[in-house]
Amino acid sequence: METNRKRLGATLTLTGLAAAGLIAAPANAAPEEGPVDVQLLAITDFHGALHEAKQARSGTVTDADGNVIWVGGAANLAAHVDRLEAGQENSILYSTGDNFAGWPTETTIHRDEPTIELMNMMGLDVTGVGNHELDYSVDFIKDHMAKGKCFGTVGLDSCFTDSTGELFEGAEFPFYTGNVVTADKEKPILPGVHVEKVRSDGGRVHSVGFISLTISPNRPGLPLSYHPELEALNIAETANRFAEQLSGRGVEAVILNLHDGPPRLPNKPGYNECGQAGDLVGDINANLSAEIDAVSMGHRHFSFNCIVDDPEGDPRPIFMASSFGRIVNEINMQLDPMTGEVLRETLTSENHAVTRDIEDDAEVAAMVEYWVGKVPETLSTPVAEIREDVTKERDASGESALGNLIADSYLADANAKAEKDGYADLAVAGTQSGQGYGADLTYEADDAAGDRDGLITYGDARAANRADDGIVTVALTGAQLTNVLEQQWSAAADGAVRFEPLAVSDNVHYAYDDSQPIGSKVVPGSLTLDGEPILSDETYRVAATVPMAYGRRGHPAFADYADPERHGRARAAFRNYLPTVPGGVVAPATDRVDLISAGE
Incomplete structure (x- = not known):
């Protein structure tokens, strides 16, 4: 598949931002230079759903008129991402977590390595950690998924041969969660902030910061990802602390990438509507700093798309992009060419259904069929x-x-x-x-x-x-x-x-x-x-x-x-x-x- 956007992302701690040149030094923009266009594409809770689902629960969405639409499938998802990215100079693709720990046989028995291959092919820039990224252990994310380190028996426990004939080498994107810490609250398991850089037409560099936070893994009600040795810090307090740090370092465009969301709604809105979700996200919105420009949510496996007023009265998108590759959210925004701040009045948010009427991505489709075809071989080990x-x-x-x-x-x-x-x-x-x-x-x-x-x-x-x-x-x-x-x-x-x-x-x-x-x-x-x-x-x-x-x-x-x-x-x-x-x-x-x- 082709990627139309510029690959300018960087994985850095806050202390390294200025040194790496990701934070623009104060300077006057060229007088004729206009606002910087930025596109953000978000997915969540993919769960290794490579195939088009045959069940309505995981393969459909409902629009505002009550029409049921069949959606999903990795090859369709990749094609829609390509379509949305076309012509965009500054496009960032990110996930709100639960990418893997999927239930389909072809992903589960291969330790979710097929999902990482897909995300690499799609050019995922960064992902938050969902609870299911913790189904095995913290080391599983840090060493195996992120670095490609093998464990157990190669080809049985890990490091399967992928669709290109190569052994698994890990993700080409970083994993983040800023609020999951060891139970003594002294040691975060991963960094919490990722910064991507974008460029204006005149070549000026600006930064977009992503704060990734996770629902608590110290909950026995999450039987796969329960880790009593871990705790989750308060979401709003942690998000606001990171937002303040980013702002202090000159990062003025800030996205909260939150793997949690409101409980299931008795009357779920159409996939691109706000509905009752607007009331349920009120508390989190009210407690978040106005320095946070948009909030991507996950975990709950349904869709909503709201724009609500932040504590200072400025519009702020808060959305959830369903699950199983059924929805891609698109935010378009403009940055002030001098300060890099988001011009809030330009913000738009849309949930796109990953319909099946598009020409699928042939390369991804071949990758999916490879892993499906590998199932009998693996099971016969x-x-x-x-x-x-x-x-x-x-x-x-x-x-x-x-x-x-x-x-x-x-x-x-x-x-x-x-x-x-x-x-x-x-x-x-x-x-x-x-x-x-x-x-x-x-x-x-x-x-x-x-x-x-x-x-x-x-x-x-x-x-x-x-x-x-x-x-x-x-x-x-x-x-x-x-x-x-x-x-x-x-x-x-x-x-x-x-x-x-x-x-x-x-x-x-x-x-x-x-x-x-x-x-x-x-x-x-x-x-x-x-x-x-x-x-x-x-x-x-x-x-x-x-x-x-x-x-x-x-x-x-x-x-x-x-x-x-x-x-x-x-x-x-x-x-x-x-x-x-x-x-x-x-x-x-x-x-x-x-x-x-x-x-x-």
Whole structure:
């Protein structure tokens, strides 16, 4: 694809702006020189959506008249960006975050490297960090996505061969977030401010500053990106502090790139309308410095386009550009040729639908098809040997070999770096279909390419454990852990007893009496760890997925945890565990739970 704009961007800290010449020294502009035209193009929450979506939820937008329009697809997005950039001397393309951590198979299994290839092809200048950029770790952004540093096994865990035949080399654009810090609030994980330079017709240089901020990752309600070791500083205070610093350094055009937004609206406006969003963005607008000229929002996956008065009464665009590549926002503005300040009366903002009636970008379309075609090859990658079937079939106590294997993998993942805080004494895993329980692991080969008897492929492992949430260790007392186990039983609407068994790691054993009432089924004194009784007033570290630990899987006693520590992702933990089983994977014995029936 072609890029029509000048590539003048720079990644600098505030202290380096003047030295690098990105801040114009005071001087008189040529008398005949007019305002400097600048175009800003924004996307958000792309989530690796390379293909045209077939579902209305992720593939349509609605206009002001209620007409539903089918939109999206990477090749269409690239074509629309090219169309909008055509003829623009000063055009800046940026993202408000959640570019990757997508759900499409072709992006997910390739660690979202296809998304980075697309953004590089489109000429993305800068991106904010969304919560999903933190789905793995801070190091994943800084070392792998930004620098191309490989981890794990090349071609399985990272650094796949891209559509040009080259190994992944990382993003050609920087990542920013100015308010996410370590929990002690002393160390930002990334810089917060990026500056792009633009030029007037007479060659004079001016600067456009981008302040990128992120919704807090210290929220268990975000199960993939939950990081208890991180915190988010106040958005308005942080934005205003950066805006003041930029202004003090001579950067007079300032954009807030905020990965957060108002809650979903009961009556969402047309994709280019303001509607109820105007009321909901009122608080953030009122608390932001008038030095901020426009606000790009994200995270909430819908569209609005508002122009509201800032605290000094000047017009300020505040918008959100949907998700999945469905919308591109375009701001056009003019800068004072002498000071570089935004002439607010010239500001316009428009959300453009990424319609499918455009001639798509052939180069991007070929790139998408390459990654889709690579899926079978990647899924057929050998992971481990297997000696017998490992099935999800439950015995009388509710145990299954597959559930036990998954629980063991969580314990291993949490203890992979046992020298650090956050090790686990035991692990608990959900065994319901919505909690990761998937297909059996079988000795006999299936019909997939490259499979054979006795082989577990990447695809096999992926199908067996479908949970992709983060894994955490948390501190629970023995009494709390017992209550978690008691909550395997609950009353259904019709009064029947519903049993949703949990799997426990192989160092745990307990018994339950099915004749006892709900809340009293675990046999007192039967719960042990490594053969020793688990004591009610002692504290134990338990590994589980974030939704489980947060109490969102029907076990609210879990939510009383303390001292959470983030580890890896559930699917990767399971896959990485399989080749460590000595002699090949076998079905773990289902002897961790004893059922005592009435009369025994």
